[in-house]
Structure formats: C-alpha cells, structure tokens
Amino acid sequence: MTASPNYDHKAVEERRTASWQTRTDLVAVPQEGRPKYYVLEMLPYPSGKLHMGHVRNYSIGDALARYKHMRGFNVLHPMGWDAYGLPAENAAIKNNVQPRKWTLDNIAYMKRQFQRFGFTYDWTKELATCTPEYYRWNQWLFLKMLERGLAYRKNSLVNWCPRCQTVLANEQVVDGCCWRHDDTTVEQKELEQWFFRTTAYSDQLLDDMAQLTGWPERVLAMQKNWIGKSVGARIEFAIAGSEETIMVFTTRVDTIYGATSVIVSPEHPLIKKLLDGAAWGETVLQQVQKLQARRSASAAGDTEKEGVFLGRFAINPYSGEQIPIWAANFVLMEYGTGAVMAVPAHDQRDFEFATKYRLPIRIAVQNLDNSLDAKRLDAASTEYGVLVDSGVFTGLTSEEAIRQMADYATEKGFGRKEITFRLKDWGISRQRYWGTPIPVVYCKQCGIVPVPYDQLPVILPDNVQITGLGHSPLRDAPEFFHTTCPKCKAPAERETDTMDTFVDSSWYFYRYTNPAYSELPVDPKAVNYWFPIDQYIGGIEHAILHLIYSRFFAKVMRDLGLITTNEPAARLFTQGMVIKDGAKMSKSKGNLVDPDEMVEKYGADTTRMYVLFAAPPEKDLDWNDQGVEGIYRFAGRVYRFVNRYAPDAAPAGPQTHNLDLLSAYDRAVLRKLHQTIRRVSSDFEGRWHFNTDIAALMELVNLLYSAEGKISGPVLRETMESLVLLLSPFAPYLAQDLWEQLGHTDDLLHVSWPSYDPALAKEDEFEVVVQVNGRLRSKILVTEDMPQDDLINAALADPRVSQILNGKKIIKTVVVPRKLVNIVVA
RNA sequence: GCGAGAGUGGCGGAAUUGGCAGACGCGCCAGACUUAGGAUCUGGUCCCGCAAGGGGUGGGGGUUCGAGUCCCCCCUUUCGCACCA
Numbered sequence: 043m044t045a046s047p048n049y050d051h052k053a054v055e056e057r058r059t060a061s062w063q064t065r066t067d068l069v070a071v072p073q074e075g076r077p078k079y080y081v082l083e084m085l086p087y088p089s090g091k092l093h094m095g096h097v098r099n100y101s102i103g104d105a106l107a108r109y110k111h112m113r114g115f116n117v118l119h120p121m122g123w124d125a126y127g128l129p130a131e132n133a134a135i136k137n138n139v140q141p142r143k144w145t146l147d148n149i150a151y152m153k154r155q156f157q158r159f160g161f162t163y164d165w166t167k168e169l170a171t172c173t174p175e176y177y178r179w180n181q182w183l184f185l186k187m188l189e190r191g192l193a194y195r196k197n198s199l200v201n202w203c204p205r206c207q208t209v210l211a212n213e214q215v216v217d218g219c220c221w222r223h224d225d226t227t228v229e230q231k232e233l234e235q236w237f238f239r240t241t242a243y244s245d246q247l248l249d250d251m252a253q254l255t256g257w258p259e260r261v262l263a264m265q266k267n268w269i270g271k272s273v274g275a276r277i278e279f280a281i282a283g284s285e286e287t288i289m290v291f292t293t294r295v296d297t298i299y300g301a302t303s304v305i306v307s308p309e310h311p312l313i314k315k316l317l318d319g320a321a322w323g324e325t326v327l328q329q330v331q332k333l334q335a336r337r338s339a340s341a342a343g344d345t346e347k348e349g350v351f352l353g354r355f356a357i358n359p360y361s362g363e364q365i366p367i368w369a370a371n372f373v374l375m376e377y378g379t380g381a382v383m384a385v386p387a388h389d390q391r392d393f394e395f396a397t398k399y400r401l402p403i404r405i406a407v408q409n410l411d412n413s414l415d416a417k418r419l420d421a422a423s424t425e426y427g428v429l430v431d432s433g434v435f436t437g438l439t440s441e442e443a444i445r446q447m448a449d450y451a452t453e454k455g456f457g458r459k460e461i462t463f464r465l466k467d468w469g470i471s472r473q474r475y476w477g478t479p480i481p482v483v484y485c486k487q488c489g490i491v492p493v494p495y496d497q498l499p500v501i502l503p504d505n506v507q508i509t510g511l512g513h514s515p516l517r518d519a520p521e522f523f524h525t526t527c528p529k530c531k532a533p534a535e536r537e538t539d540t541m542d543t544f545v546d547s548s549w550y551f552y553r554y555t556n557p558a559y560s561e562l563p564v565d566p567k568a569v570n571y572w573f574p575i576d577q578y579i580g581g582i583e584h585a586i587l588h589l590i591y592s593r594f595f596a597k598v599m600r601d602l603g604l605i606t607t608n609e610p611a612a613r614l615f616t617q618g619m620v621i622k623d624g625a626k627m628s629k630s631k632g633n634l635v636d637p638d639e640m641v642e643k644y645g646a647d648t649t650r651m652y653v654l655f656a657a658p659p660e661k662d663l664d665w666n667d668q669g670v671e672g673i674y675r676f677a678g679r680v681y682r683f684v685n686r687y688a689p690d691a692a693p694a695g696p697q698t699h700n701l702d703l704l705s706a707y708d709r710a711v712l713r714k715l716h717q718t719i720r721r722v723s724s725d726f727e728g729r730w731h732f733n734t735d736i737a738a739l740m741e742l743v744n745l746l747y748s749a750e751g752k753i754s755g756p757v758l759r760e761t762m763e764s765l766v767l768l769l770s771p772f773a774p775y776l777a778q779d780l781w782e783q784l785g786h787t788d789d790l791l792h793v794s795w796p797s798y799d800p801a802l803a804k805e806d807e808f809e810v811v812v813q814v815n816g817r818l819r820s821k822i823l824v825t826e827d828m829p830q831d832d833l834i835n836a837a838l839a840d841p842r843v844s845q846i847l848n849g850k851k852i853i854k855t856v857v858v859p860r861k862l863v864n865i866v867v868a
Numbered sequence: 869g870c871g872a873g874a875g876u877g878g879c880g881g882a883a884u885u886g887g888c889a890g891a892c893g894c895g896c897c898a899g900a901c902u903u904a905g906g907a908u909c910u911g912g913u914c915c916c917g918c919a920a921g922g923g924g925u926g927g928g929g930g931u932u933c934g935a936g937u938c939c940c941c942c943c944u945u946u947c948g949c950a951c952c953a
Contacts, residue, residue, distance in 0.1 A: 260872050264948055292953060372951045382953045391951055464952055656880060664880055672893050737892035811888050816934045818888060856933050862887050866933045
C-alpha cells in the first residue's frame with residue numbers, strides 16, 4: 043500500500059480536455075458489417091450558456107453513446123446549433139450587437155462548455171442553422187413544397203402592437219399586452235402569410251403513430267390529441283327566405299331532431315349577408331362585433347357563453363322545422379365549418395347556452411330506462427341511446443342512426459359523412475430578421491415568382507439595423523429588398539418574411555449524416571446508412587410541435603425521394619425538468635445553478651454523475667447542493683481506492699478464478715462485482731435508471747472499503763478494472779485517469795464493456811424468510827439447491843418458529859425457492 | 869371537462885416478475901484518526917415501545933398464504949389540451 047493523494051478533479055480533467063478536443067476517433071463513417079447506432083440529443087438554441095437542463099439531456103445521451111461504443115457499435119453522435127431565433131434580435135436591440143456576431147460568439151462559448159464536459163460528439167458533423175450552407179436547403183425544400191402545393195399563401199392573424207407598429211411573436215405578448223409596453227393591448231391584424239400544408243398528412247401522422255412503438259405513451263397521446271381526428275357529418279341547413287345555406291359539422295347527427303337553433307361563429311362570413319337589408323341589421327351586427335372583440339381580449343378558457351339572435355331562421359333538413367339562427371362566442375371559426383346545430387338536451391355547451399337564453403330543450407335520444415325528461419334536465423345527456431321523436435329514424439340506436447342518417451343526407455344531397463381534424467396548417471411566416479429568407483419574389487407582372495434553384499441560397503444580409511419597430515426588418519435592406527423578377531427581369535421585390543425556426547429543426551438530423559453534401563439537402567448514401575435515429579433524447583416540452591413538424595418533414599422528404607424512412611426516430615426518450623426549491627430553474631426565480639460553476643468546483647464528472655444520480659432520467663430532478671457533495675465524495679472514494687491499490691494489484695492479464703480456493707473476502711467481492719456488471723449492463727439495454735446503476739457502483743465501492751487489505755491481488759485488479767469500465771459512461775475523465783493508473787494506455791471507448799460470469803454472480807447461500815400466516819417470524823440460511831421439503835423442515839425446526847406454531851395445525855405451506863417459506867396455520 | 873402521469877422516512881429516491889418495505893445518497897447521531905475537522909474511515913438512523921411486541925407505502929374496500937406492486941371506489945397533486953361541435 044502506498045500513500046494516496048486526494049482526488050483533484052481539475053488535474054484529472056484538465057489533463058484530458060486538450061487531447062480529447064483533437065481526437066479523431068469519434069468521426070463516424072459508414073461501415074458495412076458493423077451494427078450502427080445513431081444517438082441524437084436535441085440540438086440547443088445558442089442562448090449564451092448551457093443550463094442544467096442541457097447538461098442533463100446531454101449527460102444521458104453521452105452515457106448511452108459511450109456504452110454503445112464500448113459494445114462495439116458504429117456510433118453516430120452529432121451536435122449542432124438551432125441558431126436562428128428571436129433572442130438574437132432582442133440582444134441586438136438591447137446591446138446593439140449584430141445577431142450573427144451574438145449567435146456565433148454564443149456558439150463558440152457553448153462549444154467550449156460541451157468539450158469541457160467531455161461529451162463524445164463527432165464535431166466534424168457540426169452544423170449551425172444560420173449558415174447559408176444549411177438554410178439554403180430550407181429554401182430548397184420550401185420551393186419543392188411550393189411546387190407540390192404543400193406551401194401556399196393565405197390570410198392569417200398576427201399579434202400587432204400599435205405602439206411599436208410591429209408584429210409580435212407569441213412570447214412577446216405578456217398578459218395580452220406588448221412586452222415593451224405593458225399598457226398597450228396587443229391587437230390582431232390580418233396579414234397574408236405562408237403556410238405548410240401539414241393537414242395533407244393528417245391521416246398519416248395519426249396512423250403512423252402505430253409504428254412508433256419506442257415512443258413514450260404520453261407523447262403519442264399528446265400528438266393524437268393535437269391531430270384531433272373526429273368522425274361525423276356535415277349537414278346543410280337552408281335559410282328561410284334566402285338562397286344562402288349554413289353548413290354545420292356534427293359528430294352526433296343522431297340528435298338532430300333535438301336541434302333547437304343553429305349557431306355560427308361571430309367571424310362567420312354569412313352573418314353580414316343574413317343581416318343585409320334587415321331592419322335590425324345594424325344593431326345586431328354591432329352586437330356580433332362586440333362578441334368578437336370581447337373574445338379576443340379575454341384569455342382562452344372558461345368565458346361566459348354569449349350570443350345574439352340574428353333574426354333569421356334555418357330549416358332542419360330532416361324535420362323541415364324552422365329554428366332560429368344565432369351567433370355565439372363559443373363557436374370557433376377555425377374548427378369544422380364554423381357553425382353548429384345546437385342540441386341542448388345532448389350537448390353540455392348547447393345546454394348552458396340554451397338555459398341562459400331560454401331556448402327550447404328537446405330530447406331526441408332516450409337512455410336505457412327511458413328516464414330523460416326535458417323539463418327536469420340539469421345537464422345535457424351525451425350518452426348514446428335510442429332515438430325518439432325523430433321521424434322515420436325513431437327507434438334506431440345512436441350507432442345505427444349516425445350511419446343511416448349520414449347516408450340519407452348523401453342521398454338527398456344536403457350532407458355527407460365527414461372527418462375533421464384539429465390539426466391546422468403550419469404558418470411559417472415570421473415578420474422577423476434572424477431567420478431563413480423565404481425564397482420568393484413579388485413581381486407586378488408575374489405575381490409570386492419562386493427564386494430559381496440555381497440562385498439559392500437567398501442570402502440573409504448582415505448589415506440590417508434591428509430596431510424592433512415597424513415592418514419586417516428586411517424591408518430596410520434595399521439591396522436585399524429590391525431585386526429583379528427571375529421571369530421577366532422587371533424590377534421586383536423580395537419576400538421580407540423569414541421562416542419559423544421550427545423549419546430548421548424539423549430535418550437537421552438528416553443533414554448531420556453528411557453536413558458538407560452540396561448536391562441535395564441530404565446525402566442519400568449517408569442517410570440510408572444511419573437512419574432511422576436509434577435513440578432521440580430531449581425535453582418533454584417538444585412533445586408536440588417539434589416532434590410533429592419533424593414527422594411531417596419525414597413524410598414530405600420521403601415523398602420527394604430524399605429519404606426512405608417513414609418516421610425519423612425509432613425510439614424517443616423525454617427527460618424530466620431540472621427543478622430547484624420547487625420551481626423550474628430560471629433567472630427570474632433566482633434558483634439557477636450554473637454548470638460552469640459546478641465544473642469549476644466539483645468537475646465535469648461529478649456534475650454529470652449528479653444529474654444522473656439524483657432521479658431517474660424521465661422524472662423531474664430536484665437539485666440539491668448537498669447531494670452534489672455526496673457524489674463528489676463518491677468520486678473521491680473511487681479515486682483514492684484505485685490510486686492506492688493500482689500498484690499492489692496483480693499485473694494486468696486474463697484472470698481465472700477457482701471458486702473453491704477463493705477466500706471469503708475475494709468471493710464476496712467478486713460476487714458483488716459480477717452482480718454489478720449484470721445490473722448496470724441490463725439497465726443500459728432497457729430501463730435507463732442510471733440512478734440505481736450509480737447506487738450499485740457505490741455499493742461495490744463500499745464493499746471494497748470494508749474489505750480493504752483483505753482482497754487478493756488478482757481479485758483486486760479484476761474488480762478495479764471492471765469498476766473503472768462501468769464508471770466510464772458516467773464519469774469519463776475519472777475513469778480514463780484510473781484506467782491509465784492501472785497501467786493501460788488505450789482510450790476507454792475502445793475497450794470492451796465488461797461481461798459478467800453467472801457462476802461468480804451467483805449467491806451460494808440464501809437468507810430465506812420464514813413467515814407464519816404471512817408475518818415475518820424468522821430467517822434461515824440455506825443453500826440454493828435445498829429441496830422444498832428440507833426447506834420446510836428447516837423452517838419448522840427453527841426454535842422461534844416452532845415456539846409460535848406450538849402444535850397448531852398446519853393448513854398449508856408456501857415455498858418460494860431462495861426467498862421464503864410461509865406456514866399457514868389455523 | 870378530456871387525456872397522460874405521480875402520491876413510499878426529515879429530504880432525493882430504491883424495491884425489474886405479487887414474496888424481508890425504505891437499496892444508494894443527503895441530513896442527523898455516535899465513534900476512530902487528529903493540534904484541529906466543514907478532510908477521511910467505521911457504526912447507527914421508518915414510527916410507537918425499556919423490552920417482548922405492535923404499526924406502517926394518500927384514504928376506503930377487494931383478490932391472495934402473502935399487496936407499495938393486481939382489481940374497484942375516493943382524495944390530493946403534476947403535466948398536456950381545452951367551449952374541437
């Protein structure tokens with residue numbers, strides 16, 4: 043035994059950082075005949091500094107990547123930058139820095155942080171979405187989508203601050219007011235904008251979720267909800283004294299004989315026509331506009347239902363009955379047809395509305411015991427049942443009626459079966475500077491003209507003053523804005539809106555496979571080799587938007603022949619948030635823990651291990667400064683032990699053990715070691731509960747200390763070597779340092795993951811619990827192969843047990859081999 | 869309202885298939901070493917009880933020889949969507 047210096051994390055880690063930065067063995071190259079593994083963590087927005095959420099995300103991914111390396115996989119583990127976005131413009135306004143400079147500086151800083159953490163990224167695959175080499179392919183994909191009708195223009199509402207005279211992003215709207223003027227109400231303004239036709243793939247996005255067996259149930263549920271498929275019928279109501287008709291969407295056409303009004307959204311285009319020329323028109327129109335204004339002012343949620351009677355009547359096409367037409371705030375223009383039939387007896391919203399405005403309530407679907415009474419309803423009855431007072435359909439069940447009544451509508455020409463989706467087309471126009479320019483030109487003669495492919499990329503100019511005031515910033519860059527029409531060469535103007543940054547992040551992972559490829563967005567050979575992503579890891583906050591847009595892009599790119607995979611990621615893992623003092627870490631809460639400070643004080647290894655140890659990765663992590671100390675102590679214990687015994691341990695080389703000749707200490711240490719290998723290995727293949735793996739390593743180290751001085755050289759060596767290997771995905775610097783202290787020179791990524799020997803992992807004695815009537819009474823030590831009868835006899839012979847039994851009649855005995863004997867007595 | 873999840877010591881969390889509840893860590897208590905200890909090592913630590921023993925995984929019921937785990941009802945809580953017709 044030699045004196046052991048204390049664990050100096052700085053020395054251990056800084057010895058390595060330089061050489062790890064220049065290493066070339068992480069460059070992923072397709073190799074036939076070797077299993078590939080694509081592990082991907084969501085790329086960060088370069089906000090300036092990594093936060094603990096990042097550290098957690100990337101520590102999980104890196105542990106997996108290192109494990110897969112050691113398992114012999116050809117691993118692709120790339121990293122890049124989601125480099126476009128609003129904060130760069132905010133920084134420009136606040137600190138007068140160019141968004142590009144601000145972004146690139148941040149990237150440089152954060153890249154150093156990544157490297158300091160020792161993450162195993164293949165930096166030759168690095169990409170930043172704000173570079174022309176990347177965003178030209180956004181533009182290319184946009185043009186392809188334009189050709190296919192998947193990109194189109196339409197009017198849409200934006201948030202507008204009348205003081206700034208500018209469009210606001212949703213996150214710039216605070217409590218309905220402008221972020222810079224909390225006394226100025228944000229208005230809705232209509233602008234013509236670009237959309238991607240995500241709805242063209244509604245069915246595929248929904249149906250292909252069946253292929254996503256490696257995705258969390260929770261994410262699939264959210265996406266399903268978001269897509270919101272709804273099967274029903276559209277029914278056309280004629281309007282008394284008018285040529286116009288109102289189209290209504292319903293999932294419950296079986297209740298239509300109970301409809302007592304038709305209600306349209308306040309934005310419905312028909313309202314003006316219906317009121318035109320009527321004596322009450324002006325007054326009612328004003329009331330409708332009030333409805334609209336009140337709704338847009340109030341936050342979404344439970345607002346009081348309000349409506350106004352339009353003075354006109356619709357004709358129920360089934361019954362011929364005339365029912366009043368209303369406009370009401372609870373009917374949404376964006377969903378279905380913007381109009382509903384109100385059946386108060388069978389729809390809770392209609393019930394509340396009808397109760398307030400004293401509209402009739404009429405039962406059309408009876409329940410099983412025929413107990414519904416319109417006069418005594420205190421809530422709508424939404425259950426399926428049997429139709430009553432419903433003309434020729436009376437007596438049908440709801441299921442039958444829904445089918446037959448839709449067919450009837452088709453036959454008579456006033457309606458049909460219809461499926462609607464909640465999913466809307468994706469508005470991608472942003473009235474922003476720091477994003478991908480949308481590659482179209484507006485020409486007085488030719489209209490909207492796409493920029494020809496050979497003129498891509500449309501470069502985002504750098505010398506633009508960002509004020510946050512007025513129109514889209516690119517309008518102020520004359521050399522950008524003024525151009526010539528690609529078709530007729532006449533003077534023309536460029537589109538000044540840029541793309542939503544979700545476009546950038548919807549397909550970056552294909553580009554990673556060969557980011558230098560200049561022919562197409564993706565290199566077909568590289569992408570076919572590496573895809574699909576074997577494991578995608580990121581925050582739950584991206585469960586819907588990023589992951590649905592990415593799935594949409596997968597379909598589009600597949601149909602463009604760029605890729606052959608149908609879904610981007612085979613498996614998805616969503617890690618929990620990092621919490622401190624009961625709240626998400628944030629600057630405003632003042633509960634931020636700075637990764638740089640942690641690395642300085644405890645080192646990257648301790649920081650990485652702590653974020654994996656404090657909670658299972660899918661759950662929220664409660665940060666505790668003292669918990670970090672505990673991990674630091676553990677790192678020190680491992681360091682000191684190996685450091686102390688490395689010189690004493692037997693020389694490296696293959697070890698075989700004769701079980702019969704081992705000392706009890708050696709046997710116990712080897713057993714624990716092989717059990718630990720088994721446990722950590724199986725966890726990497728399944729559960730990923732790294733907290734319990736690190737706990738298992740702690741147990742092993744605790745055992746080593748308690749057997750200190752009593753372990754033989756060969757056992758000591760085997761144990762220390764395997765311990766270092768098991769530790770390396772979690773604490774790579776420490777592991778590499780100790781590996782070299784053990785006399786090795788190779789990098790741990792190229793050393794095989796240890797395998798366990800079942801014979802060594804096996805317990806040779808078992809403590810069997812003896813219960814009487816299910817209550818623990820005693821414990822006996824037995825060998826594994828003891829027959830059941832002997833086990834029972836041993837249990838009965840136990841003095842404590844026999845005392846309790848005291849001649850009572852044994853009804854039954856239950857034996858669980860190696861675990862327990864339960865004696866049931868009268 | 870709809871959907872998904874979670875409730876276990878003072879705290880973070882273990883218990884992979886129904887089989888010793890509380891691994892591991894923090895905190896706390898004690899001891900050793902020490903001029904010193906906020907270093908290190910060792911031991912203790914669910915609750916009640918001197919003990920024998922008893923109680924205990926949000927609450928209530930059930931299945932079972934046996935339930936943190938399975939089933940039913942309820943409560944609390946987190947997240948997502950939310951007047952979606």
